[in-house]
Amino acid sequence: MSEGTTGRTVLRRFLVAAVVVVLALAFGVAGPAGLLVALTGLAVIALLVRLVQIPSAPPHRRRSRRPVPVANAPYRSYRQIAEQLSWGQVSPRHYDLVTRPMLTRLMAARLADRRRIELDTDPEAARAVVGEQVWEMVSPQRPVSGSSQPPGVDRRTLAMIVDRLEHL
Secondary structure, eight states, rough: HHHHHHHHHHHHHHHHHHHHHHHHHHHHHHHHHHHHHHHHHHHHHHHHHHHSSSSSOOOOOOOOOOOOTTTTTTTTHHHHHHHHHHHHHHHHHIIIIIIIHHHHHHHHIIIIIIIOOOOOTOOHHHHHHHHHHHHHHOOOTSSOOOOOOSOOOOHHHHHHHHHHHHHO
């Protein structure tokens, strides 16, 4: 037998003898109740020893996400605008929460740059320049719709709004 096997055998015999002595003392001192308490204590110790021997889980490695390639990668702003416009077709609520704020910002910028009209201070002048039909769709005072049911604003209406804002 090798040295490691002999050492393990001796250790096991010692532990078995210690367990027998503890159980005998527990039974001698407290009777069957003492024996039950000692057995429970030994079982808990044995489980804790086994638990310590269980190897821990390997460290969690996060997978790096590779960006999804897109055809128009250099045109990030264009993609964002196209995405926001597409949400307007989903439902009235999507239009009011995603598309309309973008169109309102675009309208405010075009009016300030081209016509020297500030949307916040002179909404009536903005309404007169933009036109009633477009103003109803992009007005910042328009309440947000509560309906998430399709359809949203149709493509033709969105195209009409964008065309009008481009020609300001």
